[in-house]
Amino acid sequence: MMDAGILTRALSDPSSTAGLGSQGWTALITMARAEQLIGTLAHRLDGLDLPDSVARLFADTRRSADIGRRQALWEAEMARRVLAPLDTPVVLLKGTAYVAAGLSPGIGRSIGDLDILVRRDALDDVERALIDRGGWEWVKDDEYDDAYYRDHMHELPPLIHNERDRMIDVHHTILPLTAGPTPDPQAMLDDAVQLENGLYILSPADMICHAAAHLFADGDLAGGLRNLWDIDRLLRDFGEQAGFWQALSERASRHELAKPVARAVRLAEAVYGTPVDGDVAGRGRRGDALYIRRLLARDDWGRETRKGTRLAFYVRSHWLRMPPLMLARHLWTKWRKS
Amino acid sequence: MKHSFSVTVGQTGFRIGSDWREPLDQMRALYRGYPKPEIPDFTVRLFAQRPWRKLIRPSVMIGGDYMLPDAAPLSLAHGMLGAEMGMNLQMALGQRRYLLLHASAVERDGKALLMTGESGAGKSTLSALLGERGWRFMGDEFALLDLETGAIHAFPRLVSLKNEAIGLFDGQVDAERLGPLMHDTPKGDIRHLRPPDSAIAQMEQLAQPALLLFPRFGHAPEVRKIGEAEVFARLTQASTNYVALGEPGFDALAKLVKTIPTRAVDYPDTNAAIESVEQLWAELAI
Numbered sequence: 001m002m003d004a005g006i007l008t009r010a011l012s013d014p015s016s017t018a019g020l021g022s023q024g025w026t027a028l029i030t031m032a033r034a035e036q037l038i039g040t041l042a043h044r045l046d047g048l049d050l051p052d053s054v055a056r057l058f059a060d061t062r063r064s065a066d067i068g069r070r071q072a073l074w075e076a077e078m079a080r081r082v083l084a085p086l087d088t089p090v091v092l093l094k095g096t097a098y099v100a101a102g103l104s105p106g107i108g109r110s111i112g113d114l115d116i117l118v119r120r121d122a123l124d125d126v127e128r129a130l131i132d133r134g135g136w137e138w139v140k141d142d143e144y145d146d147a148y149y150r151d152h153m154h155e156l157p158p159l160i161h162n163e164r165d166r167m168i169d170v171h172h173t174i175l176p177l178t179a180g181p182t183p184d185p186q187a188m189l190d191d192a193v194q195l196e197n198g199l200y201i202l203s204p205a206d207m208i209c210h211a212a213a214h215l216f217a218d219g220d221l222a223g224g225l226r227n228l229w230d231i232d233r234l235l236r237d238f239g240e241q242a243g244f245w246q247a248l249s250e251r252a253s254r255h256e257l258a259k260p261v262a263r264a265v266r267l268a269e270a271v272y273g274t275p276v277d278g279d280v281a282g283r284g285r286r287g288d289a290l291y292i293r294r295l296l297a298r299d300d301w302g303r304e305t306r307k308g309t310r311l312a313f314y315v316r317s318h319w320l321r322m323p324p325l326m327l328a329r330h331l332w333t334k335w336r337k338s
Numbered sequence: 339m340k341h342s343f344s345v346t347v348g349q350t351g352f353r354i355g356s357d358w359r360e361p362l363d364q365m366r367a368l369y370r371g372y373p374k375p376e377i378p379d380f381t382v383r384l385f386a387q388r389p390w391r392k393l394i395r396p397s398v399m400i401g402g403d404y405m406l407p408d409a410a411p412l413s414l415a416h417g418m419l420g421a422e423m424g425m426n427l428q429m430a431l432g433q434r435r436y437l438l439l440h441a442s443a444v445e446r447d448g449k450a451l452l453m454t455g456e457s458g459a460g461k462s463t464l465s466a467l468l469g470e471r472g473w474r475f476m477g478d479e480f481a482l483l484d485l486e487t488g489a490i491h492a493f494p495r496l497v498s499l500k501n502e503a504i505g506l507f508d509g510q511v512d513a514e515r516l517g518p519l520m521h522d523t524p525k526g527d528i529r530h531l532r533p534p535d536s537a538i539a540q541m542e543q544l545a546q547p548a549l550l551l552f553p554r555f556g557h558a559p560e561v562r563k564i565g566e567a568e569v570f571a572r573l574t575q576a577s578t579n580y581v582a583l584g585e586p587g588f589d590a591l592a593k594l595v596k597t598i599p600t601r602a603v604d605y606p607d608t609n610a611a612i613e614s615v616e617q618l619w620a621e622l623a624i
Contacts (some may be wrong), residue, residue, distance in 0.1 A: 067584040
């Protein structure tokens with residue numbers, strides 16, 4: 001049965017698409033859309049000798065990714081203007097950070113929400129500034145959800161802009177407070193790198209730590225291929241810098257993320273052929289095959305496949321975020337309300 | 339997927355997969371003679387909500403490359419409507435090659451008449467009727483504005499006739515051109531009409547926009563001018579991808595609004611409408 005291996009091959013080795021027939025192209029495009037990697041693919045394959053209809057479609061896609069990039073940067077600028085008077089560092093995370101810093105994963109990437117990291121003690125001021133002066137408002141006014149976010153999550157309940165219809169996620173750390181590992185957000189803020197416009201991005205090592213935490217602990221590996229692609233590109237961007245792997249290893253330990261980082265590095269190597277450092281990747285490869293099986297679970301119609309594997313990861317993701325008793329209470333409340 | 343069908347409408351190729359055979363057989367009949375894409379632009383999926391719903395009280399979920407999260411399922415009898423909705427959804431959410439205007443379009447002498455307005459205003463019916471009376475039918479749902487040349491691309495999918503409009507075509511067109519009559523859909527009764535063969539044969543031909551109308555049925559006859567700013571604002575509302583296209587979309591729309599004469603027109607009935615459209619066309623189309 002076909003899986004998304006055709007997509008990961010095309011991304012890591014664009015020339016592998018040379019032999020694709022019309023069915024192969026159709027499958028590739030459908031999967032890339034489903035994994036939100038179509039813009040990335042369109043850029044990776046730019047310049048190759050493509051069938052006319054594919055070339056046209058990719059040209060549209062690249063244009064559209066370019067507009068998405070501009071919109072993401074504009075959202076960041078809007079947040080910067082509103083938060084500048086608070087005089088507290090604002091760190092861009094994920095997609096917006098990659099395009100703002102000109103990093104490779106930003107090329108063609110689809111960017112949804114604006115994610116920022118601020119100091120926890122600045123959280124109230126940031127929230128008030130966004131709502132009072134910025135034009136952002138609550139997405140949901142459900143008391144339970146609101147309280148849940150505030151008590152247990154690593155971010156404020158999501159805010160949406162009342163005119164631009166774009167979401168902002170304000171983080172004060174990178175993992176839910178209920179998760180096992182406790183990363184050190186203050187260390188991340190201390191090491192953050194300032195951009196020309198005054199906003200910050202994470203240091204290279206912390207960026208990988210965050211990407212790895214995001215890949216595993218923050219969900220059930222939905223969007224996993226894109227998150228792993230981010231990691232592949234970042235490792236290629238940073239991997240040659242002197243001392244990078246050493247720094248990554250130290251930071252991963254400091255944030256209690258050594259295992260997820262090692263796993264992410266190994267998976268990037270296995271799925272995208274990323275050049276990696278053996279010491280950081282580690283040797284405990286048990287279970288990697290299951291992760292790869294889950295990451296590639298997509299068929300040529302763009303459908304999710306391997307239901308059992310997916311379910312296992314879904315359950316696991318909740319398990320990781322919450323202690324059992326709390327999980328039971330949470331699911332009970334959600335079930336009663338629905 | 340178990341069953342599949344592909345079709346090119348205008349210049350956009352679709353692949354539709356389905357858990358059931360019936361909706362695709364109906365589409366094959368009505369889309370006969372349309373070209374097939376080598377590599378489709380978009381994929382649509384009709385699937386059962388749960389495995390057993392393939393057989394027991396079949397309910398058709400609509401999926402594809404681009405989807406709305408909360409779309410409700412349809413009954414299998416409305417399966418073809420689901421496929422059509424799925425195709426429209428891909429255009430509305432995923433198409434970036436043109437500025438999409440929620441408008442119907444017909445052509446004469448290489449020039450296009452565009453009709454837009456809220457659902458139920460009559461734009462679809464009017465374009466289908468004009469398509470039977472000497473105009474080339476270019477589409478009843480989307481007018482595709484070329485971002486560079488400002489020309490209109492045709493998108494002559496099946497016309498979806500709704501409620502009272504269905505009766506207008508009974509006995510007027512070949513029975514073979516009409517799909518099954520679907521009762522109690524989310525939009526009332528719906529019946530699909532295959533566009534005239536000439537519209538299909540010429541669907542790759544572009545037309546320059548020449549007149550824009552905002553028709554409204556069931557009102558005393560009246561023709562009103564509308565200011566450019568209002569036309570622009572209304573068309574941004576009528577476009578599904580205006581925001582997503584950014585600056586090129588703004589430029590193309592601004593150019594259209596500045597160059598095309600526009601009128602709001604009220605009609606009591608279809609005959610008056612057609613007469614009045616012909617008259618406005620004679621007066622205004624450049």
